[in-house]
Amino acid sequence: MLIGISEVEAAAEHIAGHVVRTPTLPSPGLADLLGVPVTVKLELLQRTGSFKARGATAKLLSLSAGERAAGVVAVSGGNHGIALAVMAAALDVKATVVMPRSAPARSVEIAEAAGASVRLAADMGEAFALMKPLQEEGLTLVHPFDDPVVVAGQGTVGLEFAADAGDVTDVLVSIGGGGLISGVAAALRDRRPDVRIWGVETEGAQAMSQALAAGGPVPVALSSIVTTLSAPSVSQLTYDHVSALVHEVLVVPDREAVQGTLDLADHAKVWAEPAAGCLLPAARQVLERVGEGARLGLVVCGGNATTGDVMQWATRFGLR
DSSP, X not given: OOOOHHHHHHHHHHHTTTSOOOOEEEOHHHHHHHSSOEEEEEGGGSGGGBTHHHHHHHXXXXXXXXXXXXXXXXXXXXXXXXXXXXXXXXXXXXXXXXXXXXXXXXXXXXXXXTTOEEEEESSHHHHHHHHHHHHHTTOEEOOSSSOHHHHHXXXXXXXXXXXXXXXXXXXXXXXXXXXXXXXXXXXXHHHOTTOEEEEEEETTOOHXXXXXXXXXXXXXXXXXXXXXXXXXXXXXXXXXXXXXXXXXXXXXXXXXXXHHHHHIIIIIOOXXXXXHHTHHHHHHHHHHHHOTTOOEEEEEOBOOOOHHHHHHHHHHTTOO
């Protein structure tokens, strides 16, 4: 079953007092860079620095009194953990976050500072394994993408974009586990049915493109530096949405995603993470395919990379 517009609208109503309606603006700098009109949805200005606050809040508000009292648990490469920790603290729910050791140190610090109990695992596979006994102890799982309530919460990004953006032909959305693009696609399919929706992954974090090739979710080997897009597999829920609603999933190298982060800083004047930086090289692929007349929309999903992180990656790839 795909998420419908009514679920997204209900999520928008529930979370309205807890999250920010982030700006949707034309970007003259990106229009000059890419040669076509570009509209950006600045979800990096959301509470906790990414769209993840929306889905986490929607899920927390859906819990029963008993579930709230027992607490929640999540696995995260960074942003989902930060969002759950901060929003759970705001709603007085105890949170445990399991993160791989590759997660940005800043993400761990923020989650702990918000009062969450953070457990570190060797990798994402071990993180998901660690989560199982915590669920058995009675904690409610807040899954980053395999949950209709979370997907509907992320879909509020698309609802706002549809209402606030001018005329666009193509919208690009990053994919980790696929929760954001599933929700956004559900909203846009209803409100802007003629818009093409493109997913973007980085090489070594290709859970959705490999699922599409295989005809369903499959485990994938992760090697991308972009930990916030590094899901060990997508879910049936997100696969179903993307296979039904998304035009195509594009894949770009890590190096180009980091260059995209630098370009967003230089041309759009926003500090994004490579999970959003990957949209720029993908936008060039889209323009090659659709030709003249394109008007792009970019969902700038998060900004939780430090200047030090980005400088380190830029040095590694010989960028400046």
